[in-house]
Amino acid sequence: MSRLLPLLGFLALMALFGAGVWWNAYHDPTSIPTPLLNKQAPAFNLPKLYEPTQTVSKADLLGQPYLLNVFASWCIECGVEHPVLEAAAPTLGVKLVGYNYKDAPADAKAWLAAHGSPYALLIADESGRTAIDFGVYGAPESFLIDAKGVIRYKHIGPITPDVMATKVKPAIAAMLKEAP
Amino acid sequence: MLLLRVFALMAAMLLFAGVGHAQAIEPMPFANHAQELRFQHLVRELRCPMCQDETLEDSNAPIARDLRNQVFRLMQQGKSDQEIKQFLVARYSDYILYDPPLKPGTWLLWFGPLLILLGGAGVVLVAIRKRKRHGIEAMTVSDSTDNGEDW
Numbered sequence: 001m002s003r004l005l006p007l008l009g010f011l012a013l014m015a016l017f018g019a020g021v022w023w024n025a026y027h028d029p030t031s032i033p034t035p036l037l038n039k040q041a042p043a044f045n046l047p048k049l050y051e052p053t054q055t056v057s058k059a060d061l062l063g064q065p066y067l068l069n070v071f072a073s074w075c076i077e078c079g080v081e082h083p084v085l086e087a088a089a090p091t092l093g094v095k096l097v098g099y100n101y102k103d104a105p106a107d108a109k110a111w112l113a114a115h116g117s118p119y120a121l122l123i124a125d126e127s128g129r130t131a132i133d134f135g136v137y138g139a140p141e142s143f144l145i146d147a148k149g150v151i152r153y154k155h156i157g158p159i160t161p162d163v164m165a166t167k168v169k170p171a172i173a174a175m176l177k178e179a180p
Numbered sequence: 181m182l183l184l185r186v187f188a189l190m191a192a193m194l195l196f197a198g199v200g201h202a203q204a205i206e207p208m209p210f211a212n213h214a215q216e217l218r219f220q221h222l223v224r225e226l227r228c229p230m231c232q233d234e235t236l237e238d239s240n241a242p243i244a245r246d247l248r249n250q251v252f253r254l255m256q257q258g259k260s261d262q263e264i265k266q267f268l269v270a271r272y273s274d275y276i277l278y279d280p281p282l283k284p285g286t287w288l289l290w291f292g293p294l295l296i297l298l299g300g301a302g303v304v305l306v307a308i309r310k311r312k313r314h315g316i317e318a319m320t321v322s323d324s325t326d327n328g329e330d331w
Contacts, residue, residue, distance in 0.1 A: 030232055032229055032272060032273055032275045033273055033275075034273065035269070035270060035271070035272075035273045036271070102242060102246075127246075128242070128243075128246050129246070129250075131246075132246060132247065132250055132271060133271060134271070135271040135272050135273075136243075137229035137230050137243045137272065138230055138243065
């Protein structure tokens with residue numbers, strides 16, 4: 001028995017190492033779980049990107065669910081996510097709201113002109129101050145907010161076709177089933 | 181000559197390293213020196229959510245700058261250090277704190293090392309008792325033969 005101990009010790013370390021590798025393959029250790037999940041989204045009042053004199057508040061959007069997509073023209077991964085949103089937007093089942101984050105409005109408009117806009121509504125947070133209330137720390141990030149203003153799901157990083165099919169769409173379906 | 185160039189390069193690098201650090205914190209209109217010290221202490225205890233191996237003080241990431249400004253704004257509003265931390269934890273979770281709070285979810289983190297230490301002490305105790313039972317003479321005899329403890 002005592003002869004086997006070193007081997008067992010080694011196997012235990014191997015198991016720990018393997019578990020670590022496996023865990024990191026399926027989890028992003030740098031993504032921060034939002035404490036806002038299943039809580040009321042923070043109140044906001046932001047100008048529209050194309051009509052900066054008009055503002056949109058959280059109260060204005062209550063009554064129907066929406067996917068709030070935080071993006072910016074300087075964000076490279078947003079370009080990766082963009083075609084996925086364009087393809088999915090018509091069949092998403094919820095309104096797609098673009099949240100232009102820490103961007104010069106001219107840059108954002110040029111970027112949207114070049115890539116196309118899947119958004120039904122575009123709001124701009126040039127200073128990024130409101131984004132702090134949402135716990136945003138980069139772009140892209142996406143929040144699924146229901147008709148009552150509760151954050152039902154959050155995705156950090158680009159929505160890939162896989163994330164869209166296995167995470168975002170099921171989250172939307174679950175939400176719509178509960179409150180059609 | 182080459183050596184001189186290398187020294188000049190190193191000096192330049194040192195200089196720019198200093199500049200980089202100075203730029204990480206842009207001057208803020210503090211009311212007094214005590215407030216500035218309090219601010220610096222606070223941003224050293226907070227973690228940049230974008231680059232998680234850096235404090236809010238060190239990081240040059242845009243979000244770190246925004247959060248430093250937010251901390252400054254909250255200080256101007258008369259919020260205590262605890263209130264400022266709670267404000268950030270409510271939005272960015274405990275990840276924002278370099279010092280994780282003691283709660284059921286972090287028990288393993290706080291007491292794990294102690295558990296490992298106790299486990300090690302247990303193993304040592306068992307080994308010592310075993311030797312005592314076998315007697316010192318038996319040990320010296322068995323040491324010369326293979327008793328499986330040669331590792």
